[in-house]
Amino acid sequence: MRRLLIAGNWKMNLGPADTYRILEQLSSRSLDNLSQTDVLVTPPYVSLPAASEFLGKTPVQIGGQNVHHAESGAYTGEISASMLTELGCSHVLVGHSERRAYFRETDLLARKKTEQAVQSGLHVILCVGENLEQRQAGNHHIVVMQQVRSVLAQLPECTPANLSIAYEPIWAVGTGETATPEQAQQMHQLIRKLVSDLWNQEDAEKLTIIYGGSMKPENASALLHEPDVDGGLIGGASLHAGIFYELIKIAETVKK
Numbered sequence: 001m002r003r004l005l006i007a008g009n010w011k012m013n014l015g016p017a018d019t020y021r022i023l024e025q026l027s028s029r030s031l032d033n034l035s036q037t038d039v040l041v042t043p044p045y046v047s048l049p050a051a052s053e054f055l056g057k058t059p060v061q062i063g064g065q066n067v068h069h070a071e072s073g074a075y076t077g078e079i080s081a082s083m084l085t086e087l088g089c090s091h092v093l094v095g096h097s098e099r100r101a102y103f104r105e106t107d108l109l110a111r112k113k114t115e116q117a118v119q120s121g122l123h124v125i126l127c128v129g130e131n132l133e134q135r136q137a138g139n140h141h142i143v144v145m146q147q148v149r150s151v152l153a154q155l156p157e158c159t160p161a162n163l164s165i166a167y168e169p170i171w172a173v174g175t176g177e178t179a180t181p182e183q184a185q186q187m188h189q190l191i192r193k194l195v196s197d198l199w200n201q202e203d204a205e206k207l208t209i210i211y212g213g214s215m216k217p218e219n220a221s222a223l224l225h226e227p228d229v230d231g232g233l234i235g236g237a238s239l240h241a242g243i244f245y246e247l248i249k250i251a252e253t254v255k256k
């Protein structure tokens with residue numbers, strides 16, 4: 001049985017003081033006996049030291065929102081994988097749709113970043129997803145399969161232990177629109193099938209595939225009940241301790 005992952009992507013929100021406050025609020029709730037749910041937050045870089053103070057005191061793990069593909073060097077404004085691990089990160093997001101849209105990140109860059117992050121011991125959450133135009137044209141499966149293939153087919157070192165996938169239809173990220181549970185399940189099932197072809201069936205079964213796109217307490221249960229939806233990557237709803245906690249509790253009640 002796969003564990004569920006509830007991951008909060010804070011984007012460019014919550015500086016160090018707010019990070020401390022929200023993690024204190026979260027840790028005052030009972031998070032110690034989670035039976036099937038892993039919890040992660042990805043604060044902005046400057047808030048990682050504040051977040052790392054809670055490591056070990058709560059089950060909340062921390063991750064970076066992005067990483068550079070080189071080990072070190074003359075890349076002004078960038079952050080390396082080893083810097084993330086030094087700050088206590090276990091995870092990193094790669095290829096988030098906002099990175100692809102606003103910073104022109106490509107599948108090739110996602111592959112290079114994944115390679116560097118995995119080599120440095122980070123667990124990569126590879127984000128994939130189609131835009132509205134691609135869905136309306138009926139190309140959403142082709143687009144997402146290409147995004148997954150271009151990273152996984154080239155990196156034999158990736159396994160379910162160091163890589164998860166977040167399916168995030170762009171038309172649902174930060175828009176209030178959500179994919180229906182059926183739409184999410186259909187894509188997650190196709191991703192798992194592709195991974196089975198690229199890796200093998202056993203590892204594909206172990207792979208964590210989470211859904212992202214306006215997940216909130218009102219729609220989380222139906223999405224998480226789908227057999228191939230193993231959790232959520234949550235933006236807006238992760239910025240409030242109470243709402244994020246509700247999502248964690250919902251994940252705990254889902255029988256897979």
Ligand code: PEP
Binds near residue numbers: 174213214237
């Ligand atoms: C995200 O940032 O990955 C995301 C899914 O955002 P939201 O939940 O706000 O749509």
